[in-house]
Amino acid sequence: MRSIVGLWRWRKNPLCRRSDRREAWLALCAVVLIVVITPVVGWLGTSAAHDALLQNIDEQKRSRHQIWATAESVQTRAPLDTDPETAVQSPERHRVVAHWAGPDGTSHKGTVTAKAQVQPGERFRVWTDAEGRVVKSPMNQGTAASYAALAGLAAAVGAAAAAETGRRLVVRQLLRRRYARWDAEWARIGPDWGRTGSNY
Structure with a gap:
């Protein structure tokens, strides 16, 4: 979220690097995924678990x-x-x-x-x-509903964790590329550092 705020404040600043903008857009995409996709995944997980548990209840009632x-x-x-x-x-x-x-x-x-x-x-x-x-x-429907809600919650938390993990992995890759560019630039400029204007 701080990256998104920083992108808005620094959007016209020449010191804002392209990697900073990428990181901010990545954070925005992760927030949108968590806010929009996570409830959908939780609802789908709850529905699927509830249907499976109801089928299990019917099977238990037939066999017991x-x-x-x-x-x-x-x-x-x-x-x-x-x-x-x-x-x-x-x-x-x-x-x-x-x-x-x-x-x-x-x-x-x-x-x-x-x-x-x-x-x-x-x-x-x-x-x-x-x-x-x-x-x-046999399991009753109240217990099935509770288990289904827990399954949906677990699915939603898993989806949010997956989105955040993906964001962190991409940010880590961006940082590696940034440090690699810094090392290459320093290898090019470092040997001449401080020599300009030293002839006196």
Whole structure:
């Protein structure tokens, strides 16, 4: 941004070199790309991620089934949080030894985690796959929207970083050329530096 301001102030100054103008125009192009392209990339990334996550939700709903399980024994565990002040707010986890019939009719037995307190002999809901194995519940649309927003934000930040990285690489190349020209000019003028008018 300072290069752009400098270009405007020095646009008619004879000391403004061509490389300075190139650097200022490059900074202007980078700013335009970041301001215009970054929101577009973020929106496209959000849309693409949201569509993919919705397809994943549909697939999970087709492949996962909520069935009834019967508790045999229950073991209540303390919350994972070890801080006594915040552990009170954390829900208790109930590990339940239960049996259930899978979607294909086969009988299963295992240890599952229940969100609510259950007693031996009570029935509660669990999610299983087509073979009766316990799985997580399908992702909901709110979680999908949050993940999609994070993906869009990451895409936008990546686009802005790419534009800035490209600008810095080009500026570095311009500086190398500028220093090379200075070295060549000094090699031409340096040997005669200070000799003019020294014959007295």
